Amino acid sequence: MSTTNLIVAGVGGQGVILATEILGNAAIKENFDVVISEIHGMAQRGGAVVSHVRIGPKVYSPTVVEGLADAILGFEPVEVLRFLRYASDRTRIITSKRRVIPPSVSMGVAQYPSLEQIVGMYRRFTQHITLIDAFTLAEEAGSARTQNIVLVGALAATRALPFKNDTLKACIQERVPRKYLEANLKAFDLGYTEASC
Amino acid sequence: MHLRISVSDLSKLDILVRGRVGESHLLLGNEAVARGALEGGVSVATTYPGTPSSEIADTIALMAREAGIYMEYSTNEMVALEVAAGASISGARAICSMKMVGLNVASDALMTLAYTGVRGGLVVISADDPDCFSSQNEQDNRYYALLANVPCLEPSNAQEAKDMLLSALRLSEEFELPVMLRLVTRVSHARKPVVLGPVEARSRDMKFSRDVKRFVMVPSNARSRHLVLLEKMDRVKKAAEESSLNAVLGEGALGVVTSGVSFNYCMEALNLLDLRASVLKLGLVNPLPTGLIISFLKEHDPVIVVEELEPFLELHIRSIAQGADVRCRILGKLSHPSYLPRNGELSTRLVLSAISKVLDRPTPVDFHYIETGSRMAEALSPPRPPVLCPGCPHMASFHAIKVATGGKAVCATDIGCYALGAQPPLSVGDVMLCMGGSAGVSSGISKVVEEPVVGVVGDSTFFHASIPGLINAVYNKHEFVYVVLDNCTTAMTNFQPHPGTGVTGLGESSKQILIEDVAKGCGVDFVKVTDPYDLKHTISTIKEAVDYKGPAVVISRHKCAILESQERTAKGDEIIQFKIDEEKCTECMACIKSLGCPALAVTEGNVSIDSILCAGCGVCAQVCPYAAIRKG
Numbered sequence: 112m113s114t115t116n117l118i119v120a121g122v123g124g125q126g127v128i129l130a131t132e133i134l135g136n137a138a139i140k141e142n143f144d145v146v147i148s149e150i151h152g153m154a155q156r157g158g159a160v161v162s163h164v165r166i167g168p169k170v171y172s173p174t175v176v177e178g179l180a181d182a183i184l185g186f187e188p189v190e191v192l193r194f195l196r197y198a199s200d201r202t203r204i205i206t207s208k209r210r211v212i213p214p215s216v217s218m219g220v221a222q223y224p225s226l227e228q229i230v231g232m233y234r235r236f237t238q239h240i241t242l243i244d245a246f247t248l249a250e251e252a253g254s255a256r257t258q259n260i261v262l263v264g265a266l267a268a269t270r271a272l273p274f275k276n277d278t279l280k281a282c283i284q285e286r287v288p289r290k291y292l293e294a295n296l297k298a299f300d301l302g303y304t305e306a307s308c
Numbered sequence: 309m310h311l312r313i314s315v316s317d318l319s320k321l322d323i324l325v326r327g328r329v330g331e332s333h334l335l336l337g338n339e340a341v342a343r344g345a346l347e348g349g350v351s352v353a354t355t356y357p358g359t360p361s362s363e364i365a366d367t368i369a370l371m372a373r374e375a376g377i378y379m380e381y382s383t384n385e386m387v388a389l390e391v392a393a394g395a396s397i398s399g400a401r402a403i404c405s406m407k408m409v410g411l412n413v414a415s416d417a418l419m420t421l422a423y424t425g426v427r428g429g430l431v432v433i434s435a436d437d438p439d440c441f442s443s444q445n446e447q448d449n450r451y452y453a454l455l456a457n458v459p460c461l462e463p464s465n466a467q468e469a470k471d472m473l474l475s476a477l478r479l480s481e482e483f484e485l486p487v488m489l490r491l492v493t494r495v496s497h498a499r500k501p502v503v504l505g506p507v508e509a510r511s512r513d514m515k516f517s518r519d520v521k522r523f524v525m526v527p528s529n530a531r532s533r534h535l536v537l538l539e540k541m542d543r544v545k546k547a548a549e550e551s552s553l554n555a556v557l558g559e560g561a562l563g564v565v566t567s568g569v570s571f572n573y574c575m576e577a578l579n580l581l582d583l584r585a586s587v588l589k590l591g592l593v594n595p596l597p598t599g600l601i602i603s604f605l606k607e608h609d610p611v612i613v614v615e616e617l618e619p620f621l622e623l624h625i626r627s628i629a630q631g632a633d634v635r636c637r638i639l640g641k642l643s644h645p646s647y648l649p650r651n652g653e654l655s656t657r658l659v660l661s662a663i664s665k666v667l668d669r670p671t672p673v674d675f676h677y678i679e680t681g682s683r684m685a686e687a688l689s690p691p692r693p694p695v696l697c698p699g700c701p702h703m704a705s706f707h708a709i710k711v712a713t714g715g716k717a718v719c720a721t722d723i724g725c726y727a728l729g730a731q732p733p734l735s736v737g738d739v740m741l742c743m744g745g746s747a748g749v750s751s752g753i754s755k756v757v758e759e760p761v762v763g764v765v766g767d768s769t770f771f772h773a774s775i776p777g778l779i780n781a782v783y784n785k786h787e788f789v790y791v792v793l794d795n796c797t798t799a800m801t802n803f804q805p806h807p808g809t810g811v812t813g814l815g816e817s818s819k820q821i822l823i824e825d826v827a828k829g830c831g832v833d834f835v836k837v838t839d840p841y842d843l844k845h846t847i848s849t850i851k852e853a854v855d856y857k858g859p860a861v862v863i864s865r866h867k868c869a870i871l872e873s874q875e876r877t878a879k880g881d882e883i884i885q886f887k888i889d890e891e892k893c894t895e896c897m898a899c900i901k902s903l904g905c906p907a908l909a910v911t912e913g914n915v916s917i918d919s920i921l922c923a924g925c926g927v928c929a930q931v932c933p934y935a936a937i938r939k940g
Contacts, residue, residue: 122692132499135334139501145334146465147499150441157906158694171572173465173498176580176656177682178673192689196682213692217910218733218900221690232685255920 114167115273116175117266118197121186122211123157126259129286130184131162133263134272136282138166141274148173157214159190166273182271184262186245187211188229198236203269205306207245207262241265241306248301253294260287260295264302276303324367325374327504335502337495340466341405341433342367344473346375349508350403351428352395353379354388356772357801358407359442360496361435365405366802369813376510381804381813384743384772385410389417389432393486396430397523399514401477405433408449409742413773415452418486422456423533424523425484425540428514429477435491438616438653442800444723444742446651448617453488453594457537459544460488460594461553462568466500472591474505475553483540490593492616494569494653545595553591554600560584562667563608563636565601565621567593570614570654577659580672596624602632610637612647612666616654639666694728698907699873699923701866702726702793704840706734707902707931708864709762709791712850717762717789720749722774724766725800726793733904737764744773751777751786760854761788768798768806770823775830781859782831789853790832790861792823793840795868803871827861834860841866843930869923885922886929887940888915899928899937 117134121127131147138145148163163174177196185191185206198204208226215221226242233240243265249258260283267276280299287295323333324343335343341364345353353372355365365379372379378395382388385406392404406414411434418432434452437443453460461476463469473489480487521529548554558578562585566574571589578585588604590596605611605625613622619641626638637643641650647662648654657675664671696703706729709717721727721737722745730737739749750763765774770792778790798804805811810820827835834856838846846864853860867875876883893915900908900915905928907921917928917937929937 123694132334135499139332139334145499145501147334148494149497149499150493157692157697159692171464171575172656173494173569173572174655176576176660176673177675178678189689189692192685195685196678199678212909212911213690214695214904214906215692216690217908218904219910220732223690224688228688232688235681235684 114165114170115271116180117164117271118175118180118183118194119162119164120183120190120194121160122190123160125160125186126256127160127162127186130259130263131164133279133282133286134164134166136286137274137278140278140282143273144168144170146170146173159193161194182266182269184266186259186262188226189223192229192232195232195236200237202237203239203241203271204233204237205241205243205262205265205269207258208242209244209246241269243302243305245302248305249298252298252301254291257291257295257298260298261302264299265306268303268306320367321370321374325371329504329506332501332503334499335466336363336497336499337466337469337491338363338497339367340470340502341473341491342371343502343504344470345377345403346371347470347505347507348429348474348477349401349510350377350477351400351510351514352392352402353377353405354382354391354402355405356382356385356388356410357798357804358410358435359801360437360493361405361407361410361433361491362801362804363496364433365813366804372814379813381806383807385414386417389414389421392430393417393421393426396426396428397424398427398516400428401430401510402428403431403433403473405435407443408434408436408447409443409445411449411452413743418452418456418458420525420530421486422458422537423525423530425536426480426486427484429480430486431473431476431480431489432486433489433491435493435496437493439493441493444740446617448620449488449490450593450620451618453490457541458486458488458594459483459592460490461591462490462593463495463591464568464571464589465495466498467502468591469495470502470505472553479544483544485540485544490568492569492653541595545598548592548595548597549599551592551597554597555589555591556604557587557589558585560586561608562586563588563604563611564614565590565604565611565625566614567591567621568616570616570659573654573656573659574614576656577663580656580660581663581669583663590621593621596621596628598628601625601628602634605629605634605636605638608636610639610666612663613638613640614648614654614659614662615640617650619650693731695731695904695906696725696728697869697923698905698921699869699925700725701795701840701864701869701925702729703734703903703905704843704925704927705791705793705846705864706736707927708840708843708846708850709736710734712847713760713762713854717760718753718757719762719764720746720753722746722765722769724769726764726766729764733901744769744777747774747777747781747790750788750790751781751784754786754788763788763790765790765792767792767794767796767808767823768804771807771821775826778827778830778832778859778861786859787857788859789850790859791850792861792863794823794863794865796865797868797871799868799870803868823863832859832861834858835863836861837863837865839866840864841925841927843927869925873923883924884939885919885924886917886926886937888917889936889938890914892934892936894934894936896933898933899931902931903928
């Protein structure tokens with residue numbers, strides 16, 4: 112059995128690390144080896160955040176090889192652009208459509224590209240693209256903070272993950288505070304349904 | 309077969325302290341090291357926080373009470389190592405963790421501690437940061453092990469990080485030497501399933517016994533202790549030949565020598581190339597097993613040395629080959645051509661490309677094609693560097709410095725969140741060298757230039773290493789303004805306490821040491837405290853300081869915005885956010901251009917305040933020339 116390689120990209124504070132921990136715990140539950148590599152410190156202050164997740168019978172490298180990602184899970188459209196070096200025509204891109212404008216754009220020193228330009232660039236690499244409105248779905252689930260779980264649900268729907276939905280849900284249950292559990296489970300289902308259509 | 313359970317609703321503490329032997333949990337490399345401290349019967353753990361090492365001590369702080377470990381956030385790494393050394397000399401097992409540049413500070417203690425040696429096992433943990441993810445350089449601390457002549461172990465993942473801490477403690481006790489455990493960001497900050505082991509009993513023999521010839525390093529004693537050190541390291545070298553820390557994996561004509569995180573990239577690359585090769589994985593990188601290396605060189609050709617940063621192993625392997633007159637092609641960073649870079653972190657791609665080049669084969673992935681496409685994609689992405697948080701009091705302090713000096717000041721900044729102030733639009737910070745360095749650097753600049761000179765330092769950094777610089781400034785009559793950005797925590801590394809907070813790492817209350825008292829004690833006559841959220845007062849205070857003859861200290865004190873918002877949320881206090889009065893706003897962009905607060909955004913030419921991000925500090929309202937920002 113081969114290794115599943117994932118890139119999870121977003122902005123500091125969006126819950127990238129919690130999402131990858133849930134994936135990692137699900138991997139352990141299903142008797143896989145797993146490695147998750149993340150960057151702390153300086154990179155968390157509202158900056159770009161990326162996590163590499165590798166799941167398989169035996170995994171060594173903490174980082175994914177360029178061109179060999181099975182999926183890129185984006186919490187923000189531009190953040191996926193930054194990591195397209197990991198994509199090939201086999202890669203699935205699942206991303207939230209909602210933009211988070213970096214201060215460089217507010218200050219007028221950089222431009223934020225249109226969604227058409229962004230998706231056009233994705234298409235140079237792969238045609239397997241799923242855009243979802245994770246923020247609105249998260250609000251529908253009961254809290255904007257469940258956006259990360261909406262995206263985990265959407266990732267599960269693409270069958271890029273080697274484990275069952277129930278395992279993921281059990282890991283969500285173990286990892287989120289009890290009072291937000293219902294919203295998180297709903298967020299997972301909404302993300303799953305949205306990406307299955 | 310290990311019992312596999314997942315994190316479940318057990319908290320981190322439940323896993324690390326109450327977890328059962330044989331259970332496998334997803335742990336960060338640094339958390340695994342903390343568990344290793346418990347398993348290894350460590351009694352004393354010291355540190356000064358620094359990325360990527362911080363979670364080792366933070367996790368021990370969490371466990372300390374229940375696990376019965378004494379931990380402390382020392383004022384700096386040298387003090388941390390001195391405390392650990394004192395405990396170890398008295399028979400306790402001790403660890404001292406720090407980021408790699410911290411070892412520069414602690415090195416004075418380490419060099420001589422190698423001579424005296426230790427009693428209880430003592431492990432110095434250095435977390436290196438290849439690629440400078442959050443550091444000012446990418447120094448390779450294996451050279452410190454060589455310089456101090458102490459053993460150095462290098463784990464490749466979280467499981468090994470825990471297990472090698474135990475090996476290092478045992479090695480330290482067996483040879484009575486301090487031992488280094490060298491981690492890197494991709495080990496410290498990578499999560500892997502880690503199998504918990506049994507908890508060893510604490511050392512029994514905890515007492516101080518006097519031995520002047522061994523522990524008082526006056527020259528006559530130091531000379532003989534140097535010989536003792538050389539003899540001990542000879543014995544470690546012999547033991548290294550049989551050590552299970554070093555291993556040969558796989559078979560093939562091609563030989564690969566590697567250590568630490570680089571081992572992972574080698575294994576992946578060999579799998580992707582579907583190549584038979586023999587890998588010599590060195591867990592003990594100082595001293596090296598000469599005999600093992602000679603026989604490996606004799607049995608393989610060529611041998612490629614795969615390591616991150618400096619050609620540390622390669623240099624030694626070349627010297628060993630020459631000494632034993634082995635003719636084998638040794639390829640790496642010192643060969644012509646060279647196969648791997650001496651800067652940045654390694655990756656499977658780099659190792660794959662290196663091995664492919666050695667074998668004159670195409671790489672199994674077309675990296676050239678990827679490079680072209682990804683460069684276009686990256687060019688389309690607006691940069692998103694780390695920034696100061698919404699409501700960060702440092703933003704207000706930097707704005708005040710700029711206004712008070714008319715933007716003319718030369719500014720030496722320091723290590724902490726506030727280094728981000730060097731970026732536009734704040735652009736305060738012209739030099740940054742090392743922890744606590746801004747006082748000394750400001751002094752030097754002030755001797756040369758006419759412009760006002762401002763040194764900037766954080767509160768934790770102030771206690772860490774700036775005090776001798778400040779005393780020097782008073783004594784040698786330097787003239788500059790020293791602005792202490794006091795946000796009442798060590799924010800950059802995850803909010804550890806420090807002497808100014810009056811709380812210890814164990815959560816006990818302690819004497820709060822005030823920066824203003826320290827500055828006065830250093831002989832500074834101009835010492836003033838201001839709240840940066842009161843811009844007008846902060847600007848006038850800094851102006852006064854600029855006009856003062858002699859070193860002037862301004863303490864710009866306001867609690868970190870993240871901590872303040874957490875405290876408010878806990879108390880149930882509502883944050884009153886600010887709003888733009890669109891009728892009054894002229895879109896002059898003064899707020900954006902002077903502060904660059906992430907809560908301020910411009911959409912289609914209109915300024916707005918993000919209701920999720922706004923921390924309610926009100927500094928932007930003070931900056932607005934049209935009174936167009938008000939409490940909403």
